Amino acid sequence: xxxxxxxxxxxxxxxxxxxxxxxxxxxxxxxxxxxxxxxxxxxxxxxxxxxxxxxxxxxxxxxxxxxxxxxxxxxxxxxxxxxxxxxxxxxxxxxxxxxxxxxxxxxxxxxxxxxxxxxxxxxxxxxxxxxxxxxxxxxxxxxxxxxxxxxxxxxxxxxxxxxxxxxxxxxxxxxxxxxxxxxxxxxxxxxxxxxxxxxxxxxxxxxxxxxxxxxxxxxxxxxxxxxxxxxxxxxxxxxxxxxxxxxxxxxxxxxxxxxxxxxxxxxxxxxxxxxxxxxxxxxxxxxxxxxxxxxxxxxxxxxxxxxxxxxxxxxxx
Amino acid sequence: xxxxxxxxxxxxxxxxxxxxxxxxxxxxxxxxxxxxxxxxxxxxxxxxxxxxxxxxxxxxxxxxxxxxxxxxxxxxxxxxxxxxxxxxxxxxxxxxxxxxxxxxxxxxxxxxxxxxxxxxxxxxxxxxxxxxxxxxxxxxxxxxxxxxxxxxxxxxxxxxxxxxxxxxxxxxxxxxxxxxxxxxxxxxxxxxxxxxxxxxxxxxxxxxxxxxxxxxxxxxxxxxxxxxxxxxxxxxxxxxxxxxxxxxxxxxxxxxxxxxxxxxxxxxxxxxxxxxxxxxxxxxxxxxxxxxxxxxxxxxxxxxxxxxxxxxxxxxxxxxxxxxxxxxx
Ligand SMILES: Nc1ncnc2c1ncn2[C@@H]1O[C@H](COP(=O)(O)OP(=O)(O)O)[C@@H](O)[C@H]1O
Ligand SMILES: [Mg+2]
Numbered sequence: 281x282x283x284x285x286x287x288x289x290x291x292x293x294x295x296x297x298x299x300x301x302x303x304x305x306x307x308x309x310x311x312x313x314x315x316x317x318x319x320x321x322x323x324x325x326x327x328x329x330x331x332x333x334x335x336x337x338x339x340x341x342x343x344x345x346x347x348x349x350x351x352x353x354x355x356x357x358x359x360x361x362x363x364x365x366x367x368x369x370x371x372x373x374x375x376x377x378x379x380x381x382x383x384x385x386x387x388x389x390x391x392x393x394x395x396x397x398x399x400x401x402x403x404x405x406x407x408x409x410x411x412x413x414x415x416x417x418x419x420x421x422x423x424x425x426x427x428x429x430x431x432x433x434x435x436x437x438x439x440x441x442x443x444x445x446x447x448x449x450x451x452x453x454x455x456x457x458x459x460x461x462x463x464x465x466x467x468x469x470x471x472x473x474x475x476x477x478x479x480x481x482x483x484x485x486x487x488x489x490x491x492x493x494x495x496x497x498x499x500x501x502x503x504x505x506x507x508x509x510x511x512x513x514x515x516x517x518x519x520x521x522x523x524x525x526x527x528x529x530x531x532x533x534x535x536x537x538x539x540x541x542x543x544x545x546x547x548x549x550x551x552x553x554x555x556x557x558x559x560x561x562x563x564x565x566x567x568x569x570x571x572x573x574x575x576x577x578x579x580x581x582x583x584x585x586x587x588x589x590x591x592x593x594x595x596x597x
Numbered sequence: 598x599x600x601x602x603x604x605x606x607x608x609x610x611x612x613x614x615x616x617x618x619x620x621x622x623x624x625x626x627x628x629x630x631x632x633x634x635x636x637x638x639x640x641x642x643x644x645x646x647x648x649x650x651x652x653x654x655x656x657x658x659x660x661x662x663x664x665x666x667x668x669x670x671x672x673x674x675x676x677x678x679x680x681x682x683x684x685x686x687x688x689x690x691x692x693x694x695x696x697x698x699x700x701x702x703x704x705x706x707x708x709x710x711x712x713x714x715x716x717x718x719x720x721x722x723x724x725x726x727x728x729x730x731x732x733x734x735x736x737x738x739x740x741x742x743x744x745x746x747x748x749x750x751x752x753x754x755x756x757x758x759x760x761x762x763x764x765x766x767x768x769x770x771x772x773x774x775x776x777x778x779x780x781x782x783x784x785x786x787x788x789x790x791x792x793x794x795x796x797x798x799x800x801x802x803x804x805x806x807x808x809x810x811x812x813x814x815x816x817x818x819x820x821x822x823x824x825x826x827x828x829x830x831x832x833x834x835x836x837x838x839x840x841x842x843x844x845x846x847x848x849x850x851x852x853x854x855x856x857x858x859x860x861x862x863x864x865x866x867x868x869x870x871x872x873x874x875x876x877x878x879x880x881x882x883x884x885x886x887x888x889x890x891x892x893x894x895x896x897x898x899x900x901x902x903x904x905x906x907x908x909x910x911x912x913x914x915x916x917x918x919x920x921x922x923x924x925x926x
Contacts, residue, residue, distance in 0.1 A: 283673070283675070284673065284674045284675075284676060284677065285676040285677075289676065289709070290706075290707045290709075293703070293706040293707050294707070297703050297706075301692075301694070301695075304694075305694070381690045381691070381692065381693065382686070382688055382689060382690025383690045383691060383692060385651075385656065385684070385686040386684070386686055386689060386690070386691075386704065386748070386751070387704065387707065388656055389654055389656065389679055389682070389684035389686070390679060390704055390707035390708050390755075391675075391676040391677075391679040391680045391707070391708060391709060392676075392679075392707050393675070393676075594657065595651060595656045595657065596647065596651065
């Protein structure tokens with residue numbers, strides 16, 4: 281059936297209101313405070329480590345993101361773990377919260393489509409996440425300049441921007457997941473718990489589970505070396521179901537310019553390569569491209585599921 | 598809006614059916630609301646009032662039937678319909694962390710008003726519902742009555758030709774109820790068409806031009822309060838008379854319209870009548886040398902009408918069910 285008018289009427293009004301809400305909400309301040317403190321801590325840790333160990337690394341600045349000082353994980357590791365938490369905080373009560381506050385029918389009785397409400401909430405969250413990621417990046421850069429005493433090179437800035445894009449995409453899929461749960465579950469507590477359970481599964485347990493599952497599905501025959509390869513590939517594919525794995529791989533590709541492939545590397549692929557020589561940026565981007573497409577496809581899928589579920593919902597609480 | 602004259606239909610519902618699973622929440626409903634009237638939709642909880650209103654707004658799809666709001670189909674032109682209708686949902690909610698003004702601003706932006714226009718209207722509306730003092734306060738601290746008034750303010754800001762209010766007086770104390778009814782009257786005085794639903798009958802009968810009794814998703818009766826009264830109760834009035842030095846019964850028995858008596862004490866009689874015959878009663882008593890000390894008429898409220906009507910329905914249904922059962926046996 282043909283609908284009159286644009287489905288996006290009111291989109292910006294919703295997005296602006298959501299973003300403003302998030303930026304002033306107490307819960308966001310708490311989570312952001314936590315993330316910023318850990319980020320600064322991690323950056324200082326790695327800066328200290330770098331001063332002790334590395335002499336003349338051409339990408340010293342990028343090392344800030346990935347160097348870990350025991351027992352703390354690296355800045356990148358922190359982000360992989362905490363960005364989902366920020367995204368979940370933003371969206372776990374996006375739709376069901378409107379029912380709970382009994383504002384849904386009032387808002388939907390305005391001349392807008394439901395599309396605008398759902399997309400506006402996603403967009404508003406995305407704006408806040410982008411601000412958040414950029415802030416963190418600037419903080420780390422600031423810490424780097426202060427403690428290492430040198431500014432990032434042009435290539436490092438370019439890779440930093442790639443890092444921003446990838447981080448926003450990674451947060452976006454968690455935003456989508458939280459949004460989906462907020463349409464599926466009428467109780468905000470249930471939606472939050474479900475999202476947090478998935479977060480723990482993907483950020484903590486998946487790395488342990490994937491090898492077990494791969495081992496059970498494709499056992500290695502000691503006489504046939506190909507079975508080992510099959511198992512490894514299966515395990516790698518399983519790992520890549522988790523957005524956290526994809527994010528980690530992409531960060532490796534971007535922040536370690538010498539990365540030549542994500543996964544196993546065969547001798548034939550190394551033919552003529554200088555060991556440890558950095559790749560140009562476009563080559564690095566090519567390496568992470570499949571992972572990035574996968575992540576974006578995931579975002580589209582999750583958002584579509586939320587859309588379908590929300591379109592069919594009764595408006596009354 | 599179209600230049601519909603007062604009295605033209607603005608809301609038309611034909612053979613409307615809405616099924617949830619196998620249950621018919623609305624079961625073949627017909628309704629016409631004319632321009633400029635306050636129309637009351639009265640029925641007990643679960644009778645399908647909210648469902649019908651949501652269908653009018655295009656927020657729920659009907660299973661069968663046809664709906665027109667200012668000539669538009671809410672399914673095909675939902676945005677145009679929603680631009681023409683201001684809606685106050687039952688138990689309306691607001692964003693607690695935002696002020697009253699911010700809440701109204703948000704919906705005004707969704708409605709497509711530009712900021713300056715919206716701000717002027719918001720000031721006006723808040724003034725009118727007497728919330729100007731708390732305009733900058735968070736809604737979290739608002740009482741139920743204040744929220745309900747804020748909901749009316751939102752309808753005022755949107756400034757639509759039609760206002761649909763779902764259970765507007767539900768859960769309000771008597772004073773807030775009076776206030777809200779006043780606001781609704783003023784909505785009508787501005788030339789709006791008002792459709793309101795309620796299960797609180799006596800309150801609504803004071804402001805509705807026409808009323809539809811709805812039960813089990815069907816309209817039982819439609820008409821003005823007076824029409825319903827005479828149709829359901831056969832136009833029965835009770836006149837209470839107190840007089841001295843006269844036998845009230847014999848003095849008034851000959852008056853046309855008297856249907857019966859019930860005496861309480863010798864000087865205090867209740868006359869059942871088919872019309873308002875107070876003047877005749879007084880004249881007859883005085884002519885016979887009686888001293889009339891009190892005469893009062895008890896008019897049945899819509900509550901009585903409603904109760905009587907649905908009691909009858911229930912009895913009929915009970916008999917039907919009973920017959921069905923005995924038939925099966
Ligand atoms: N989403 C739903 N699913 C199933 N039944 C529903 C749903 N919404 C309403 N109903 C049923 O429809 C009937 C009419 O409800 P409603 O329109 O809310 O009545 P009212 O507003 O007059 O109290 C009720 O019996 C209710 O149980
Ligand atoms: Mg209702």
